Amino acid sequence: MTDISIANVAVASAPARRDIGLKRRYAAERRFRICGLLAISVGLVFLAVMLVSIVSKGHTAFWQTTVTLPITFDEKIIDPSNKRESNPNALVAANYPKLAESALIARLGIDPDNKPAVRKLKGFLSDGVRSQLRDIVMRDPSIIGTTRDVDVLVSANVDSAFKGQIDLGVDEARRKVSDQQVEWMNTLKSEGVMSGRFNTGLFTFGASSRPETSGMGVAIFGSLYMMAIVLLLALPIGVAASIYLEEFAKKSRLTDIIEVNINNLAAVPSIVFGLLGLAVFINFLGLPRSAAFVGGLVLTLMTLPTIIIATRAALAAVPPSIRAAALGLGASKMQMVFQHILPLAAPGILTGTIIGLARALGETAPLLLIGMVAFVADYPTTPFDPATALPVQIYMWANEAERAFVERMSAAIIVLLLFLMAMNMTAIVLRRRFERRW
Amino acid sequence: MSLLFVLAVIAAIGTVAFIIARQRGAALDRGPTRPHSRAHYHGWWAFLLATLPATFIFLAWLLASSIYLERHIIAQLPEQTADSPIASQSLSLGLVKSLANGLRRLDATKLANLPAAFAELRPRLADKRVALAPDTQDYMIPIAVDANRTQDRLGVIGAIAAFFLAAVGGIYGIRQVAERARARNNVERLMLWGLMAASMIAIVTTIGIVLSMLFQTISFFERVPLTEFLFGIVWDPRFAAAGAADSAGQFGLIPLLAGTLYIALVALLVAVPIGLMSAVYMSEYAHARVRAVVKPALELLAGIPTIVYGIFALVTLGPFLRDLSAALAGGSPFIQAQSIFTAGLVMGVMLIPVVSSLSDDIITAVPRALRDGSLGLGATRSETIKRVVLPAALPGIVGAILLTASRAIGETMIVVLAAGVAANLTLNPFEAMTTITVKIVNQLTGDLEFNSPQTLVAFALGITLFFVTLIMNVVALYIVRKYREQYE
Numbered sequence: 001m002t003d004i005s006i007a008n009v010a011v012a013s014a015p016a017r018r019d020i021g022l023k024r025r026y027a028a029e030r031r032f033r034i035c036g037l038l039a040i041s042v043g044l045v046f047l048a049v050m051l052v053s054i055v056s057k058g059h060t061a062f063w064q065t066t067v068t069l070p071i072t073f074d075e076k077i078i079d080p081s082n083k084r085e086s087n088p089n090a091l092v093a094a095n096y097p098k099l100a101e102s103a104l105i106a107r108l109g110i111d112p113d114n115k116p117a118v119r120k121l122k123g124f125l126s127d128g129v130r131s132q133l134r135d136i137v138m139r140d141p142s143i144i145g146t147t148r149d150v151d152v153l154v155s156a157n158v159d160s161a162f163k164g165q166i167d168l169g170v171d172e173a174r175r176k177v178s179d180q181q182v183e184w185m186n187t188l189k190s191e192g193v194m195s196g197r198f199n200t201g202l203f204t205f206g207a208s209s210r211p212e213t214s215g216m217g218v219a220i221f222g223s224l225y226m227m228a229i230v231l232l233l234a235l236p237i238g239v240a241a242s243i244y245l246e247e248f249a250k251k252s253r254l255t256d257i258i259e260v261n262i263n264n265l266a267a268v269p270s271i272v273f274g275l276l277g278l279a280v281f282i283n284f285l286g287l288p289r290s291a292a293f294v295g296g297l298v299l300t301l302m303t304l305p306t307i308i309i310a311t312r313a314a315l316a317a318v319p320p321s322i323r324a325a326a327l328g329l330g331a332s333k334m335q336m337v338f339q340h341i342l343p344l345a346a347p348g349i350l351t352g353t354i355i356g357l358a359r360a361l362g363e364t365a366p367l368l369l370i371g372m373v374a375f376v377a378d379y380p381t382t383p384f385d386p387a388t389a390l391p392v393q394i395y396m397w398a399n400e401a402e403r404a405f406v407e408r409m410s411a412a413i414i415v416l417l418l419f420l421m422a423m424n425m426t427a428i429v430l431r432r433r434f435e436r437r438w
Numbered sequence: 439m440s441l442l443f444v445l446a447v448i449a450a451i452g453t454v455a456f457i458i459a460r461q462r463g464a465a466l467d468r469g470p471t472r473p474h475s476r477a478h479y480h481g482w483w484a485f486l487l488a489t490l491p492a493t494f495i496f497l498a499w500l501l502a503s504s505i506y507l508e509r510h511i512i513a514q515l516p517e518q519t520a521d522s523p524i525a526s527q528s529l530s531l532g533l534v535k536s537l538a539n540g541l542r543r544l545d546a547t548k549l550a551n552l553p554a555a556f557a558e559l560r561p562r563l564a565d566k567r568v569a570l571a572p573d574t575q576d577y578m579i580p581i582a583v584d585a586n587r588t589q590d591r592l593g594v595i596g597a598i599a600a601f602f603l604a605a606v607g608g609i610y611g612i613r614q615v616a617e618r619a620r621a622r623n624n625v626e627r628l629m630l631w632g633l634m635a636a637s638m639i640a641i642v643t644t645i646g647i648v649l650s651m652l653f654q655t656i657s658f659f660e661r662v663p664l665t666e667f668l669f670g671i672v673w674d675p676r677f678a679a680a681g682a683a684d685s686a687g688q689f690g691l692i693p694l695l696a697g698t699l700y701i702a703l704v705a706l707l708v709a710v711p712i713g714l715m716s717a718v719y720m721s722e723y724a725h726a727r728v729r730a731v732v733k734p735a736l737e738l739l740a741g742i743p744t745i746v747y748g749i750f751a752l753v754t755l756g757p758f759l760r761d762l763s764a765a766l767a768g769g770s771p772f773i774q775a776q777s778i779f780t781a782g783l784v785m786g787v788m789l790i791p792v793v794s795s796l797s798d799d800i801i802t803a804v805p806r807a808l809r810d811g812s813l814g815l816g817a818t819r820s821e822t823i824k825r826v827v828l829p830a831a832l833p834g835i836v837g838a839i840l841l842t843a844s845r846a847i848g849e850t851m852i853v854v855l856a857a858g859v860a861a862n863l864t865l866n867p868f869e870a871m872t873t874i875t876v877k878i879v880n881q882l883t884g885d886l887e888f889n890s891p892q893t894l895v896a897f898a899l900g901i902t903l904f905f906v907t908l909i910m911n912v913v914a915l916y917i918v919r920k921y922r923e924q925y926e
Contacts, residue, residue, distance in 0.1 A: 025818050025821065026818065028818070028821075029818045029820045029821075032823070032824075033719070033723060033820070035715055036716065036718055036719025037719060039711070039712045039713075039715035039716040039719065040715075040719055040720070040736075042712050043712065043716060043735075043739055043794075044735055046739075047739050050742075050750050050754075053750065053753075054746070057753070236636075237636045240632060240633045240637070241633070241637035241639065241640065242637075243633055244630075244634050244636065244637040245637050248630060248633065257641070258638075258640055258641060260912075261640050261644050263911075264911050264912065264915070265643060265644060267844060267907065267911040267915075268647070268848070268908070269845075269847070269850070269875070269904075271848065271850045271878055271900070271903070272903065272904050275647075275650070275878070275897060275900040276643070276646055276647045278882065279651065279654060284650070301643050304639065308640070332622065359741075362742070362743025362744075362746075363743070364745045364850075364851050365850035365854075365875070368882075369878070369882045391743055394745055394746075394749065395851070395855075398749050398752060398753070398855060417746070420743070421738070421741075424738070
């Protein structure tokens, strides 16, 4: 058995590796990774495209073309028969657009008797000059008879042309500004009296049928009103409910039902809350339609589950040792909750509240049902006056045909997104700064 | 006396009671033995005793007196006959009430010499910005004046009773301050009740949702048979003139339901793969630095209001796809500006962050040991994910998809702006279809008649939507909960 020669022993060599398809598997791995990257970039690219498209459409709305005209407050036009002492309405109903028109005629050096040229001036200035000049005169009637430089808005079409949004190469009959108007526009521009100013009206005006005098001031105000109502109602109720459920309620059938209920309410479509508001608050309780109060109530009910869920999480995150310590020192359970647990949970509660408020601020559907799609030109004074909200204003502008409204709508979206971003940032900063890890 | 004034007086009485009781409590603190409760608890107890009963009684009184007032007005109205100028008792009650409200705007001198004819009164009230229905009758004016007077008298009686009660309560609270008085326990018991009441609001809201929609739905089904609603394939509500006899219309749910489900399906086809893949990438592959940038960006996507997505679809994406398809087909576009595809695509993008954040939680909940085992056996990471992590997370992911689907079904603004209003039944994703939520909005914006089927159908649609989403949510939440328990 020992005569086996060395030579006969096979040289040990590694067996040929079984092909386990490593190459293929690594390729699959790479493909999978690329898929993941693609998926993320789809979301981000879409976000970027959407933001760029909105900003590119909307940024021009923050500038509005005005022309500075030396307006003579001619008594013959404002009050031809001199009745303003006896009849206060005389000043209200006066022909103010005529003042601006004559000033413009004089400025451009048109012969006032040249009727075709004067007619072409129609639609050059905004109809908003009527109320603008009226307000000047009503504030100080002694201005009648003098000449003042007034910044007057031009009409939406001229504004678009001034901003270069109207293709002047198109045949004159098929665009909204005539060649003559463009020529005047260029004259005024080169003389330096016509220029784009920051559009303060966008933030102060209410709804209007003319783009150049419509703004989102009333809508922002209505939104703030509703946010205040939501904050006043949802925060205390939400915190109280969470305290009860988290700290006091014994595990029972009832608390189980409440819990499931709250989780479900958080997932109920928002439009259902609008139906609830319409049926209960407006039809049954007889509250007025399109009032900020009703909107606030509906949004409160919608926000409550979010706040409750966030608050409960914040309360549960406070370690039991704090509770034990407070109780051990002789605090009652109520004192323990309100003096020890609640302050420690406050940052979490605040974060949840801000996120809930941000959701409520952007919510549109329920507000449509309670009649917030209303043409509201005046600022609401009480919560029961007709009001509108920023997203609803955006929706209403979306239904307008004119391009100047699209511009304003996009500007309103930018403002809304800025509001939301500010709120979300605050929430994130709060969470970062005050979050304690136990 | 206005409600606010009465409440303010009650609060003032309560505050006085609070101050006095607290002072008494503070005096006890300086006494020889330690009192049971701290001074401010005595104060709060006196405050609550003063304000709570008085407020409740006053509110109850207001409610009762408004009911009494209605009966009072109805009793004075002339007998209802077939040829009365006004069709129903409730209508004339409403007229008297709005007239009475309008009269409150007039000052005393104008009230003293009211004209007997409504035609004369109307312009005067219109001056005060009170718009009244023209069919208000002359004989209603004295009734309205009398109603106002009665209401004032009742209000004063109630207010005085409330003030008296508040004073009695406050005095009782102050007198109760004593060394052994358990003021803290009393206050805390009331606080507990308050907390409990707050937590009941969630239930009350749900009941409110169900009941409010149920009543309107029942009265809808009195006019339109249930089977016609559930199985009808034509949606044509026909907004006829209010009260016209031939305003029947057809209320078939099927086209709306089909549109809702079709758009939700397209949205899920976009959102689920992309959202799931991003969640996998974020939780398994991404560097911490990438995560720190991408995660907030995705959250930003989730925080954008849906109306913004809708407008993007309406203004930018819809026209773009239409022009693109026109260029591809050479001439006429095969994608309409408002289409299932556009709406579904945009809604899908909106849902990406929803899917990804839900599944991110679920994937991270899969225990480390499962991954390590698979990697240790030589599997690549993608194999581990595909064969171990995702199957383990499957129930949770199914729950997440269900939750997402319920969001898609209940989504309103995107479809209102991007899906169209025509109730078609079609399989072509490039045509317009409409959804339940769009129709709810359509039926309820504008003038409302709470007794016409055109308005009431919105509530029937709403309750359908509510129950469909409710079932999905309950199932989804149950699955997710079970899934979490499995790995805890």
